[in-house]
Amino acid sequence: MSFPWAKQYNPTNPAMQWIDERLPLPRLVYNAIGAGYPVPRNLNYFWNFGVLAGFALVVQIISGVILAMHYAPNALVAFDSVEHIMRDVNWGWMMRYMHANGASFFFIVIYIHMFRGLYYSSYKAPREMIWLLGMVIYLLAMATAFMGYVLPWGQMSFWGAKVITGLFSAIPLIGPTLQEWLLGGFAPDNAALNRFFSLHYLLPFVIAGVIILHVWALHIPGSSNPTGVEVKQQSDTVPFHPYYTAKDGFGLGVYLLIFCAVMFFAPNFLGHADNYIPANPISTPAHIVPEWYFWPFYAILRAFTVDFLFIPAKLLGVLAMFASILLLFFLPWLDRSPVRSGKYRPLFRIFFWIFVANIIVLAYCGGATAEEPYVMISQISSAYYFAHFLIILPIISRIERPDPLPASITEAVLGKDSDDSAPVGIPETRDGPATQPAE
Amino acid sequence: MIRNLGIVIGLFFTVVLLYSFGVGAYTHITEPATKTAKKVFHKYPRDAGMPSDGIFGKFDKAQLQRGYGVYKEVCSACHSLEQVAFRNLTDIGYNEDEVKAIAASFQVPAVDPDTGEATTRDGLPADKFPAVYPNNIAAAAANNNAIPPDLSLITKARKDGSNYLYSLLTGYQEPPAELAKNFPDDVPGPTTHYNPYFENLNIAMAQPIVIDDQVTYADGTKATVDQMAKDVTAFLTWTAEPKLEKRKQTGLAVLAFLLIFTVLAYLSYRNIWADKKH
Amino acid sequence: MAETVTTDTDAKATEAEHAETQTQDGVDRRDFINVAAVSFAGVGGLATLYPLITQMAPSADVLALASIEQDVAALEPGQAIKTTFRKQPLFIRRLTAEEIAREKAVDAAGLRDPQSFEERVVPGSDDLLVTMGVCTHLGCVPSGAAQGEVKGEYNGYFCPCHGSHYDSLARIRKGPAPTNLEVPEVAFVSDTVIKIG
Numbered sequence: 001m002s003f004p005w006a007k008q009y010n011p012t013n014p015a016m017q018w019i020d021e022r023l024p025l026p027r028l029v030y031n032a033i034g035a036g037y038p039v040p041r042n043l044n045y046f047w048n049f050g051v052l053a054g055f056a057l058v059v060q061i062i063s064g065v066i067l068a069m070h071y072a073p074n075a076l077v078a079f080d081s082v083e084h085i086m087r088d089v090n091w092g093w094m095m096r097y098m099h100a101n102g103a104s105f106f107f108i109v110i111y112i113h114m115f116r117g118l119y120y121s122s123y124k125a126p127r128e129m130i131w132l133l134g135m136v137i138y139l140l141a142m143a144t145a146f147m148g149y150v151l152p153w154g155q156m157s158f159w160g161a162k163v164i165t166g167l168f169s170a171i172p173l174i175g176p177t178l179q180e181w182l183l184g185g186f187a188p189d190n191a192a193l194n195r196f197f198s199l200h201y202l203l204p205f206v207i208a209g210v211i212i213l214h215v216w217a218l219h220i221p222g223s224s225n226p227t228g229v230e231v232k233q234q235s236d237t238v239p240f241h242p243y244y245t246a247k248d249g250f251g252l253g254v255y256l257l258i259f260c261a262v263m264f265f266a267p268n269f270l271g272h273a274d275n276y277i278p279a280n281p282i283s284t285p286a287h288i289v290p291e292w293y294f295w296p297f298y299a300i301l302r303a304f305t306v307d308f309l310f311i312p313a314k315l316l317g318v319l320a321m322f323a324s325i326l327l328l329f330f331l332p333w334l335d336r337s338p339v340r341s342g343k344y345r346p347l348f349r350i351f352f353w354i355f356v357a358n359i360i361v362l363a364y365c366g367g368a369t370a371e372e373p374y375v376m377i378s379q380i381s382s383a384y385y386f387a388h389f390l391i392i393l394p395i396i397s398r399i400e401r402p403d404p405l406p407a408s409i410t411e412a413v414l415g416k417d418s419d420d421s422a423p424v425g426i427p428e429t430r431d432g433p434a435t436q437p438a439e
Numbered sequence: 440m441i442r443n444l445g446i447v448i449g450l451f452f453t454v455v456l457l458y459s460f461g462v463g464a465y466t467h468i469t470e471p472a473t474k475t476a477k478k479v480f481h482k483y484p485r486d487a488g489m490p491s492d493g494i495f496g497k498f499d500k501a502q503l504q505r506g507y508g509v510y511k512e513v514c515s516a517c518h519s520l521e522q523v524a525f526r527n528l529t530d531i532g533y534n535e536d537e538v539k540a541i542a543a544s545f546q547v548p549a550v551d552p553d554t555g556e557a558t559t560r561d562g563l564p565a566d567k568f569p570a571v572y573p574n575n576i577a578a579a580a581a582n583n584n585a586i587p588p589d590l591s592l593i594t595k596a597r598k599d600g601s602n603y604l605y606s607l608l609t610g611y612q613e614p615p616a617e618l619a620k621n622f623p624d625d626v627p628g629p630t631t632h633y634n635p636y637f638e639n640l641n642i643a644m645a646q647p648i649v650i651d652d653q654v655t656y657a658d659g660t661k662a663t664v665d666q667m668a669k670d671v672t673a674f675l676t677w678t679a680e681p682k683l684e685k686r687k688q689t690g691l692a693v694l695a696f697l698l699i700f701t702v703l704a705y706l707s708y709r710n711i712w713a714d715k716k717h
Numbered sequence: 718m719a720e721t722v723t724t725d726t727d728a729k730a731t732e733a734e735h736a737e738t739q740t741q742d743g744v745d746r747r748d749f750i751n752v753a754a755v756s757f758a759g760v761g762g763l764a765t766l767y768p769l770i771t772q773m774a775p776s777a778d779v780l781a782l783a784s785i786e787q788d789v790a791a792l793e794p795g796q797a798i799k800t801t802f803r804k805q806p807l808f809i810r811r812l813t814a815e816e817i818a819r820e821k822a823v824d825a826a827g828l829r830d831p832q833s834f835e836e837r838v839v840p841g842s843d844d845l846l847v848t849m850g851v852c853t854h855l856g857c858v859p860s861g862a863a864q865g866e867v868k869g870e871y872n873g874y875f876c877p878c879h880g881s882h883y884d885s886l887a888r889i890r891k892g893p894a895p896t897n898l899e900v901p902e903v904a905f906v907s908d909t910v911i912k913i914g
Binding site: 379 | 441442445446448449450452453455456457458459460462463464467472494522527588591592595596597598600679681682685686687689690691693694697698700701704705707708711712715716717
Binding site for chain 2: 750751753754755757758761764777778781782
């Protein structure tokens with residue numbers, strides 16, 4: 001489905017005509033990210049991050065395929081093969097730093113993408129499916145990143161694998177057996193390393209597949225926008241190309257500047273020194289933490305320090321950590337406010353920024369050592385995390401009095417409900433019959 | 440339904456967390472955490488001032504060669520350098536004949552071509568620095584149960600590695616009197632040595648660089664303890680990241696290119712949108 | 718290409734909405750900036766390909782093993798050393814007096830890959846032959862270097878895969894191989910030690 005005024009693909013080049021008649025791939029691209037996709041004209045820079053996330057994934061896949069040409073997934077030689085890449089392979093150091101930092105930047109991008117979705121309530125009807133598929137991508141990305149971090153077979157790789165699979169041992173009855181099954185042994189070793197490598201290579205392509213669904217689902221209702229008011233008329237939109245391709249080109253330049261600055265001048269800043277020590281199964285690093293993008297959840301895991309009723313603290317922590325991620329799937333049904341954009345929701349806005357600050361506090365505690373005061377702070381912060389989604393959001397969507405919404409995107413931008421420069425004779429609303437071919 | 444269930448789950452976790460907080464806070468007040476010796480005496484590294492620091496950082500080859508001398512004379516008795524090949528030494532300014540001579544001065548494991556038995560032969564430039572001990576058990580047995588780590592990656596395998604290494608090498612001192620008074624358990628034992636830059640203050644390695652002119656420098660540089668520590672730190676910074684110079688030079692070129700591209704992309708963006716208020 | 722054409726039309730259509738506010742110059746400058754930005758992106762993309770492609774070339778540790786030294790003092794006439802050079806078999810053989818006499822009598826000009834006796838043996842010796850043990854047809858290992866192996870119709874080397882026959886100087890005499898067995902770069906570094914590569 002698309003807006004009735006969407007431009008029709010009409011190739012002038014005979015070669016493109018020839019292809020389009022036999023395989024309408026050019027048409028698909030034109031309608032997906034070309035001039036055939038009308039997009040709200042008022043998107044701000046936060047809407048750049050979807051395209052950036054796709055770009056970051058492509059960088060990961062390309063650099064990852066290259067690293068796999070030189071890496072050896074065997075516990076005896078994995079660490080040395082990574083050093084071989086760093087020292088002897090032509091441009092290998094660049095490929096590895098690109099891949100290692102690329103993972104962090106992928107998460108930076110999708111976190112901003114998600115916070116944008118949270119602030120502008122992009123998950124609300126009719127866009128629930130886009131949000132759900134996005135959450136699937138997020139889960140897959142976390143699994144992929146975790147397994148990738150194991151591959152260099154340094155100290156953090158080894159102990160990360162041990163601790164994360166240890167989460168599953170908290171499950172009553174089947175836990176320990178499940179952990180052994182996941183690892184293919186009693187501790188991480190060759191079996192675990194090989195299966196993690198195999199899955200680490202596979203999952204990005206699964207992610208790419210889900211991204212296609214994510215974008216497909218996006219094209220059904222079209223992009224949301226900062227006002228949260230749905231598109232009504234042609235003057236509300238501009239064609240994706242050239243308007244948003246140009247804007248995304250600029251966004252990509254800024255992103256690459258920051259990415260390359262880190263990759264070339266502080267390539268180990270986001271990593272952990274202990275991972276340059278070969279894995280040693282009989283010595284745990286003094287301070288063991290996951291990569292930064294897991295810190296908030298790691299803080300929630302560690303916040304449960306005492307048994308409660310009959311439930312052991314270990315199980316509580318694991319349950320809470322998984323719950324903290326899974327509850328995001330239910331967000332479209334937890335927040336029932338009819339207004340989407342946080343811009344017109346005064347009460348929601350306050351709590352949103354408290355939530356953002358709270359996540360940063362949680363992340364800091366997750367990266368810190370497990371000692372006071374960080375444990376107590378993370379307990380309060382974790383409590384707020386759950387309260388925000390499960391208690392505060394449902395309540396404020398009931399009691400809040402939203403600010404008045406603009407009649408249309410055009411009004412929000414131009415101050416009047418129609419754009420005089422727009423050609424006349426276009427369909428009034430998106431639901432009206434297409435009385436004539438667009439433009 | 441989902442909201443009611445959500446509120447129940449939310450209340451549950453919130454209550455458990457507040458209960459945990461209460462228990463933790465109560466323990467914290469009734470049994471305040473005792474200060475550890477590490478909290479009181481541990482020091483963060485001092486700046487080693489490596490010439491490879493900064494975005495224009497470059498290695499000083501003369502310094503790297505002096506540093507290699509310190510490694511060879513002082514460290515190599517116990518610490519291996521297994522990721523580094525002799526051929527890599529051409530990067531720090533040795534010519535091919537010098538590299539051959541250095542390689543030949545090391546014995547590397549080999550197989551006797553006539554009997555097939557394990558033996559050793561003179562190193563070749565393509566060989567890596569051989570291990571010092573045949574395995575970790577031998578290493579531990581020879582060093583009071585402490586295994587000397589491989590030094591190839593040491594400046595990346597420690598937080599703030601170069602500064603840490605320099606500080607550690609120059610940080611040996613007599614344990615302060617308050618240590619024995621307040622933390623008798625943390626006083627160095629017969630096989631450990633006090634060093635405030637070390638993780639738990641007591642390091643198994645004895646002070647390696649002790650007096651001036653411990654190593655003879657061929658280039659006439661005054662071999663003070665501080666100078667030797669700096670030089671070997673520079674050398675081990677190089678062994679950990681031999682591509683550092685290339686990385687920084689490539690990075691500068693890439694950033695310059697991207698800056699121009701981004702400006703052009705911005706102008707293009709402004710132009711395309713010039714007629715659309717948004 | 719059609720995409721590009723459409724782009725220009727779109728951009729012009731948009732500009733046409735406000736045509737009265739701009740001069741012709743403005744339009745030209747705008748097109749120029751868009752083209753410049755896209756060209757810059759293209760150059761950047763091409764430059765990125767360079768490391769992506771060269772990473773597959775032999776790495777530094779592989780190249781470091783690309784030359785070897787071999788002591789040939791103990792090699793008697795008729796004996797051969799089979800070793801490896803660049804991960805491929807290498808034959809080092811001391812020719813017998815009979816072989817030398819026979820091959821010197823051959824008129825090199827009439828061969829498929831004409832090379833004289835002097836061009837084949839190690840410079841500075843008159844009886845030491847160093848060749849790759851790789852048939853120039855499709856890369857199998859010819860037999861004949863060691864005593865007792867099948868030597869083929871020309872008493873040299875024989876490749877069993879597709880029946881190429883080489884003489885004692887490993888020159889192709891019969892069969893599908895196009896050229897003689899390759900003689901790598903080889904030289905004496907002392908009286909008894911040769912360096913290959």
